[in-house]
Amino acid sequence: MKNMMMSLDGILPQLFLCFYSLHSVCAYDFLIHGADGSGSHYYVATAIGKELVYRGNNVTILVSDMYSNSSSKHDDNSHLFDFIVYKSMVTEREYQDLMTRIVKTALYGDMISMIKVLELGNVLIFDQCKSVLVDDAVIRRLQHQKFDFIIGDSWWACIALVAQLLDTPFALLSPTAVSMSLHSQVNVCPTNPAYIPELVSGLDTKMNFIERVSNTVILSMNFIAYRLCLPPYDQLKVDLNIKPEISTYEALGKAELFFVNTNFVLDFSRPLMPHVVPVGGLTTKPSRPLNEEVESFVQSSEDGVIIFSLGGYCSITEQPMADMFAEALSQVSQNVIWKRRGKAPQRIPSNVKMMDYIPQNDLLGHPKTRLLIYQCGINGVFEALYHGVPIICIPIFLDQFDNAQRVVSRGIGLRLDIKTLTSKELLDAINTVLGDESFKSNMEKLSDIFRDDDKTPAERAADWAEFAARHNGTKHLRSAAHDLTFMQYHLIDVWAFIIGCIVLFLGLLITCCWLTLRLLCGSSIKIKKD
Incomplete structure (x- = not known):
């Protein structure tokens, strides 16, 4: 036994050295971009980055100097990453003004105004792209x-341009659910607006005739709008000589993987291509203890607590709307934690605690939390699903309407219209969700299904990312449809040939019948004359 122990003492250090060497060989270098360095897009991307780092990989985050000093705010994992900071042509003030305009236009404007604001957003996004590609110091570091x-x-x-410049395989990460127009274009995936609702449509999978018409129109508009956004990038490719012979659209189609922030526990079923990986719920995690002040407020309510948040930008509402919310919340028996920026309502109810920042995930995991009133950003919806908390959705713009419809369809909450919302309607909705056990029961069932997985969303994403890095891409998953022209993919040439053959056959048949009939009629006349 003693000899065996001595033998093990000699072997274990060698095994450790071997493991360490293997670990070093297998470590990969990943570059991640998740928006400019702040907000929900950033947290979704860095959730994957954190898992990759825990596995021994090196992760570098590309961020704008707008947020280089604040990327770590409320993020305990920023120390895990290296950061490459590029100097932005867009100022933080311009970006904040844009978000405020988007929210106000969604609340008080019309469709034409929203299209104009989103066009301005596309210009700012393009300027951010240019900021990276013309920054020589950043490019040298990326290449090094x-x-x-x-x-x-x-x-x-x-x-896609950065990936081409570095000649490195890449994956796209969608921070929202699947956009049918984007998925059908970039991934060349068959799609059908008869039963697959398009992003920002706010529709269910079961649609009547008018809804199918609306869904088809929205799909077509999104398809066209996406194509119209790309020409400036094509010109930038030419100006900077980044493989100008390949269009930006074609470059995006070369993505090895497509991570999508969706899960079919919540989302509607639809076809996906083999390289599309659903990773919905990337920000979900077990809750942590609350700080003493918040915990004391939560425990002071016998009937539990309600969380009220319209997100970071959507929380900036006009005074009358803030007063309407306050009036409704003052009449509930629960304590309410209200995330709000800007002006407070004229009268803050005694059962309401207003905060600039709330530990939302930790609050949702608290046993006394009864309800989430939310604008229905996808990350918060998944966090509520993870912790089994019903939702009242008050969508304001973009995919929030789609997320809200999925909440209603699954029977885990209600959807309200913020443009017509009254304090009585909000109070009635709160009483309905809290008084009807089916909402809580349905949410707990879906939560069990969502959590019944041997891997977390971040682990699944990291598995695929490492797989792609290990094999220099996923070429074996690429569909041959990428190599077809528009006419070939939609079988226009085939149907033209088939229809041409049918027309030719019918033409020959009619001609033969006509000639035969003419010969027969001519012979009959000749016999009568004789």
């Missing part, structure tokens, strides 16, 4: 690090 794989926000088409 020789990344094995890149993961970039799908809303930032520039990631």
Whole structure:
């Protein structure tokens, strides 16, 4: 036994050295871009980055100097990453003004105004792309690090240009659910607006005739709008000589993987291509203890607590709307934690605690939390799903309407219209969700299904990212549809040939019948004359 122990004492250090050497060999260098360095897009991307670092990989985050000093705010994991900071042509003030305009236009404007604001947003996103590619110091550093794989926000088409410049395989990361128009274009995936609702449509999978018409129109508009956004990037490719012979649209189609922030526990079923990986719920995690002040407020309510948040930007509402919310919340028996920026309502109810920042995930995991009133950003919806808390959705713009409809469809909450919302309607909705056990029961069932997985969303994403880095891409998953022209993919040439053959056959048949009939009629006349 003694000899065996001595033998093990000699072997274990060698095994450790071998493991360490193997670990070093297997470590990969990843570059991640998740928006400019703040907000929900950033946290989704860095959730994957954190898992990759825990596995021994090196992760570098590309961020704008707008947020280089604040990327670590409320993020306990920023120390895990290296950061490459580029000097932005867009100021933080311009970006904040844009977000405020988007919210106000969504609340008080019309569709034409919203389209104009979103066009301005596309200009700012393009300027951010240009900021990176013309920054020589940043480009030199990116090229020097020789990344094995890149993961970039799908809303930032520039990631395809960065990948081409570095000659590195890349993945797109969609921070929202699947956009049917984007998925059908970039991934060349068959799609059908008869039963698959398009992003920002706010529709269910079961649609009547008018809804199918609306869904088809929205799909077509999104398809066209996406194509119209890309020409400036094509020109930038030419100006900077970044493989100008390949269009930006074609470059995006070369993504090795497409991570999508969706899970079919919540989302509607639809076809996906093999390289599309659902990773919905990347920000979900077990809750941590609250600080003493918040915990004391939560415990002081016998009937539990309600969380009220319209997100970071959507919380900036006009005074009358803030007063309407306050009036409704003052009439509930629960304590309410209200995340709000800007002006407070004229009268803050005694059962309401207003905070600039709330530990939302930790609050949702608290046993006394009864309800989430939310604008229905996808990350918060998944966090509520993870912890089994019903939701009242008050969507304001973009995919929030789609997320809200999925909440209603699954029977885990209600959806309200913020443009017509009254304090009585909000109070009635709160009483309905809290008084009807089916909402809580349905949410707990879906929560069990969502959590019944041997891997977390971040682990699944990291598995695929490492796989792609290990094999220099996922070429074996690429569909041959990428190599077809528009006419070939939609079988226009085939149907033209088939229809041409049918027309030719019918023409020959009619001609033969006519000639035969003419011969027969001519012979009959000749016989009568004889």
